[in-house]
Amino acid sequence: MTRLTHLGSPDGVAPGNxxxxxxxxxxxxxxxxxQCAFDEAGEIVGVGDPAAQARQVFENxxxxxxAAGATFDDVVKLTYFVTDVAHLPAVRAARDAVIxxxxxxASxxxxxxxLFRPELLVEIEAFAIAEDPARSR
Structure with missing residues (x-):
């Protein structure tokens, strides 16, 4: 497992929620x-449903x-793009189910x-630091 350090509240900065x-x-x-709410066939999952879309995005x-040899435990940064901030509770619920x-x-x-298709409500990108196979030998 990758060694990550999380700092929730640096000195002088209000704690993150x-x-x-x-x-x-x-x-x-x-x-x-x-990633957007596309299934394996390229069809949109959950048209009009931010919770269903968020779950599909996190599955993607x-x-x-x-595929990169990583898990959600290795994620250091998530960036959420939503068409309405009212979708954030659904996104957070899907996130909290996997992290x-x-x-x-960080986020x-x-x-x-x-977003690039009008039916899409959520897009999320991730940065991770995965175990380096060369270092584990």
Whole structure:
């Protein structure tokens, strides 16, 4: 498992709610492109349903992380793009189902005018630091 350090509240900074202000570690850097609520066939899951879309997005992120030899425990930063900040509780619920809420990654949330398809409500990108196979030998 990657060694990560989470700092929830640096001196002089108000504590984060559900995120760490600073996360660092050693290993291989992994960048996961923004994921949307597409299933394996490229069909949108949960049209009009931010909770269903968020769950699918996190499933897609899980699969992308696995392809890089990583898990949600290795994620150091999540960036949420939502078409309405009212969708954030659904996104947080889906996030909390897959991350260690005691040591959450850093995060940013941005409301955008639109995503690249009008049916999409949520897009999330991730940065992780995965175990470096060369160092584990």
């Amino acid at each position: 559900g995120y760490s202000h600073v996360v660092w570690g050693t290993g291989r850097f992994v960048a996961i492109s923004g 992120l899980r699969r992308c992380l696995a 260690d809420t005691e040591h959450p990654p 940013s949330a941005v409301q955008v005018a639109a």
